[in-house]
Amino acid sequence: MLIEFSVGNYLSFKETVTLSMVATNVIAKNKSVDENNVFDVDEELSLLKSVAVYGANASGKSNLIKAMNFMRWFVLNSSKETQIEDAINVDEFKLSTETEGKPSFFEIVFILEDKLYRYGFEVDEKQVVSEWLFYVPKVRESKLFERDKNGIKMSRVFKEGELISDKTRNNALFLSVNSQFNGKISTSILRWFIDDLNIISGLDSKFYQKITVEYFQDSEYKNEIVQLIRKWDLGIDDIEIDTKEVLPEQFPDFVSDEFRRRMIDAGMQIDEIQTFHKQYDSEGKMVSIVVFDLEENESEGTKKLFAFAIPILESLSNGEILIIDELDARLHPLITREIIELFNSNQTNPENAQLIFTTHDTNLLSHKIFRRDQIWFTEKNRQGATDLYSLVEYKVRNDASFESDYIKGRYGAIPFLGDLTELFEKNG
Numbered sequence: 001m002l003i004e005f006s007v008g009n010y011l012s013f014k015e016t017v018t019l020s021m022v023a024t025n026v027i028a029k030n031k032s033v034d035e036n037n038v039f040d041v042d043e044e045l046s047l048l049k050s051v052a053v054y055g056a057n058a059s060g061k062s063n064l065i066k067a068m069n070f071m072r073w074f075v076l077n078s079s080k081e082t083q084i085e086d087a088i089n090v091d092e093f094k095l096s097t098e099t100e101g102k103p104s105f106f107e108i109v110f111i112l113e114d115k116l117y118r119y120g121f122e123v124d125e126k127q128v129v130s131e132w133l134f135y136v137p138k139v140r141e142s143k144l145f146e147r148d149k150n151g152i153k154m155s156r157v158f159k160e161g162e163l164i165s166d167k168t169r170n171n172a173l174f175l176s177v178n179s180q181f182n183g184k185i186s187t188s189i190l191r192w193f194i195d196d197l198n199i200i201s202g203l204d205s206k207f208y209q210k211i212t213v214e215y216f217q218d219s220e221y222k223n224e225i226v227q228l229i230r231k232w233d234l235g236i237d238d239i240e241i242d243t244k245e246v247l248p249e250q251f252p253d254f255v256s257d258e259f260r261r262r263m264i265d266a267g268m269q270i271d272e273i274q275t276f277h278k279q280y281d282s283e284g285k286m287v288s289i290v291v292f293d294l295e296e297n298e299s300e301g302t303k304k305l306f307a308f309a310i311p312i313l314e315s316l317s318n319g320e321i322l323i324i325d326e327l328d329a330r331l332h333p334l335i336t337r338e339i340i341e342l343f344n345s346n347q348t349n350p351e352n353a354q355l356i357f358t359t360h361d362t363n364l365l366s367h368k369i370f371r372r373d374q375i376w377f378t379e380k381n382r383q384g385a386t387d388l389y390s391l392v393e394y395k396v397r398n399d400a401s402f403e404s405d406y407i408k409g410r411y412g413a414i415p416f417l418g419d420l421t422e423l424f425e426k427n428g
Helices: 031-037 061-077 174-180 184-195 205-216 219-231 255-267 300-318 333-343 404-409 418-423
Strands: 003-009 017-020 036-038 046-048 049-057 104-112 115-123 128-136 143-149 152-154 195-201 237-244 269-280 286-293 323-324 354-358 375-380 386-390
Touching: 003 061, 017 386, 031 036, 049 061, 049 115, 049 333, 061 174, 061 184, 061 195, 061 323, 061 354, 061 386, 104 184, 174 184, 184 195, 195 300, 195 386, 205 219, 205 237, 205 300, 219 237, 219 300, 300 323, 300 333, 333 354
Parallel strands: 049 354, 049 375, 195 323, 323 354
Antiparallel strands: 003 017, 003 104, 036 046, 104 115, 115 128, 128 143, 143 152, 237 269, 269 286, 375 386
């Protein structure tokens, strides 16, 4: 379960901002929204099942997802993908002299195996400047380890790191190195980053289609995927995977003959995703089934939904966190809403999976769908720095039209457009 994520001095974020999944004491107009969109961790902490992030183009919405993605990548790869002399591919905020040469800040708070953890680090292009891991075993937060320029200090609980601190490179995370040596706590946290924190940023539908194909071939998921596709009303009656050997003419022209030969000799295969559609006669009676190739014959929206099927089903089944940049792109507003309602429902989301997404779809700005603390905004100031804030920070009536007020600019986070007619005025 995700509690909050913070980032500072990274891409368009100059100051540290925090996205919180903690439910505030606001009460929604519709009682069912409170009952379905929030779940209790204990008597003191309740979390949100979904959060939507709005903002103008280039306001920093995608940068928030990129920040989460960078943190996840660096945790999983810093100890094995880099060498001692390699630079860290981190982008500081470049539009201020105040942040030049300063480290970027990342911190995440989450619940794992009924314990609350707070983990973070500061990095620049050369090194990990600081790193820390705290947890709450019972009531009070306790240190597991802290790292700064003077070294790494560990608590007695974190014995797994005693012999590893001197094996940690300046450009690698101590947590990641500990996991490489099978440290119990470190390994469980890295497993959380791998299994529970799923991020779809800059969707490559072919990549996610490949994942879906692998799951689809498992009979456990095949029926669920087909049922989900049918409910999205895409005109698809069934789906099959046809595995074929690659033919010479299927390779791009730039591929060398030698590479072509080796791949064919190795029996290289490709998976073609086939969709089945009903064919009707002039009287509207079904007469046969027509087979389409997903890649060639289906729309970009259909391909996206097929690619999203497994991340959605996996998250809901296992109580994971699913983070999607531009959820609404290429999708009909009713389908986008349906995906959100899968998460905002005690019936379809009994494991309390969480959905975080960026969007421009103002149809979703409704008290029938979201509480005020579920709606977030990004806005850049005149110096190009992104601020991140929630609708709960505004005094808004429960029955207010969130969509109308947002379009009118009452919450900020909209583009300021000049008079475009001036561009087309003819010179006298």
